[in-house]
Amino acid sequence: MKKIRLGIVGVGGMGRSHAISAKAAKNLEITAICDIKKEVADEVAALYDVPAFYDHHSLFRSGLIDAVLIVTPHYAHTTIAIDAFAAGIHVISDKPVAVHKADAERMLDAWKKSGKKFGVMFQLRTSPANRKFKALLESGELGKITRINWIITTWLRTQKYYDSGDWRASWRGEGGGALLNQCPHQLDLFQWFFGMPNKVRAFCHLGKYHDIEVEDEVTAYMEFADGPTAVFITSTAEYPGTNRLEVTCDRGRLVLEDGVLSFKRTEQNVSEIIAKSPDIFPVLSTWDVNIPVPSNDISATEVLTVFADAILNDKEPLVTGLEAMNELELGNAMLLSSLLKKEVELPLDAAEYERELMKLVAVSRYKK
Numbered sequence: 001m002k003k004i005r006l007g008i009v010g011v012g013g014m015g016r017s018h019a020i021s022a023k024a025a026k027n028l029e030i031t032a033i034c035d036i037k038k039e040v041a042d043e044v045a046a047l048y049d050v051p052a053f054y055d056h057h058s059l060f061r062s063g064l065i066d067a068v069l070i071v072t073p074h075y076a077h078t079t080i081a082i083d084a085f086a087a088g089i090h091v092i093s094d095k096p097v098a099v100h101k102a103d104a105e106r107m108l109d110a111w112k113k114s115g116k117k118f119g120v121m122f123q124l125r126t127s128p129a130n131r132k133f134k135a136l137l138e139s140g141e142l143g144k145i146t147r148i149n150w151i152i153t154t155w156l157r158t159q160k161y162y163d164s165g166d167w168r169a170s171w172r173g174e175g176g177g178a179l180l181n182q183c184p185h186q187l188d189l190f191q192w193f194f195g196m197p198n199k200v201r202a203f204c205h206l207g208k209y210h211d212i213e214v215e216d217e218v219t220a221y222m223e224f225a226d227g228p229t230a231v232f233i234t235s236t237a238e239y240p241g242t243n244r245l246e247v248t249c250d251r252g253r254l255v256l257e258d259g260v261l262s263f264k265r266t267e268q269n270v271s272e273i274i275a276k277s278p279d280i281f282p283v284l285s286t287w288d289v290n291i292p293v294p295s296n297d298i299s300a301t302e303v304l305t306v307f308a309d310a311i312l313n314d315k316e317p318l319v320t321g322l323e324a325m326n327e328l329e330l331g332n333a334m335l336l337s338s339l340l341k342k343e344v345e346l347p348l349d350a351a352e353y354e355r356e357l358m359k360l361v362a363v364s365r366y367k368k
């Protein structure tokens with residue numbers, strides 16, 4: 001079988017983990033490792049017995065790779081991806097695709113000119129529970145969705161965590177907080193499940209619980225053009241955290257909590273009861289439906305395998321760079337709404353968000 005030759009740029013915590021996942025993929029092979037920290041690049045390159053590079057330009061000139069997996073701090077996703085496309089190299093970026101929508105659009109421009117494949121690492125898409133949840137939404141079994149409520153606070157982070165990388169939790173180094181670092185998977189699943197809202201009003205607390213510049217607590221309210229409303233709550237300062245996605249719909253309530261799916265199904269449509277019931281406080285019959293899910297396994301190997309297959313057989317990556325824009329846009333819109341203290345309409349004005357972000361970058365404590 002022909003194998004895609006993969007280079008990994010950025011082999012800190014997650015780059016090393018993805019290297020293990022890449023090693024398990026049958027249709028690609030790791031052929032180079034790159035990190036600006038020489039000792040880090042050398043150490044990981046030795047593990048895979050491949051050459052080490054200390055800047056992505058020389059890696060891209062080497063002729064050793066067909067595709068690059070970018071696992072650096074977020075701002076560098078944009079510059080490295082644009083350089084890769086210009087060098088005729090396929091790109092899979094770790095999440096988030098970029099720090100802000102305007103940067104993601106720059107990446108998309110470079111991608112379109114290149115004719116190469118552009119994927120993003122959203123490995124939670126491979127979870128059977130998430131796939132089942134999506135299938136149920138699409139089955140029509142639930143009736144019309146009325147309200148969505150996602151509380152995702154399972155990320156207690158200490159000051160030591162934020163201090164562990166000098167780029168972390170600063171506007172200049174990282175470009176955002178819980179929305180950009182911890183929540184991209186959930187925001188991606190949110191848009192995959194429900195599509196994009198058209199209005200966002202959010203309240204982001206910056207450095208409320210930690211000595212950091214960026215948001216560590218968020219409450220966002222969203223509206224969809226066809227009626228449903230949604231609340232998205234996150235925090236990096238709670239224990240025990242909650243991960244509960246609750247969807248109310250015409251046929252009851254579907255919940256995905258900690259990987260377990262449950263559906264409390266009403267015998268009749270709630271909208272019909274509201275319109276026609278002779279009672280003023282009706283009590284409805286419901287069935288408890290437990291929905292079996294084979295496992296909660298999440299596979300970065302699958303994301304990489306599908307990406308390599310997309311290159312080999314001209315197919316689509318599991319999550320394309322284009323689709324990855326949506327979750328970024330949601331997070332950006334929440335932050336923009338909070339900064340401007342007003343409702344923000346989607347599609348987001350990318351230039352406006354970049355301007356607001358750059359004001360924060362200008363006073364950021366982090367110096368490159």
Ligand SMILES: NC(=O)c1ccc[n+]([C@@H]2O[C@H](COP(=O)([O-])OP(=O)(O)OC[C@H]3O[C@@H](n4cnc5c(N)ncnc54)[C@H](O)[C@@H]3O)[C@@H](O)[C@H]2O)c1
Nearest residue numbers: 010011012013014015035036037071072073076094095165
């Ligand atoms: N997919 C996931 O579930 C998941 C989980 C955690 C982190 N991540 C993402 O992985 C990325 C890296 O996070 P991390 O926690 O591994 O950070 P990290 O600080 O542990 O590692 C980043 C590495 O990138 C290197 N680096 C920085 N700039 C570089 C450049 N220009 N060229 C080459 N190397 C460079 C650093 O030296 C470091 O070794 C982030 O985008 C983060 O959001 C994804």
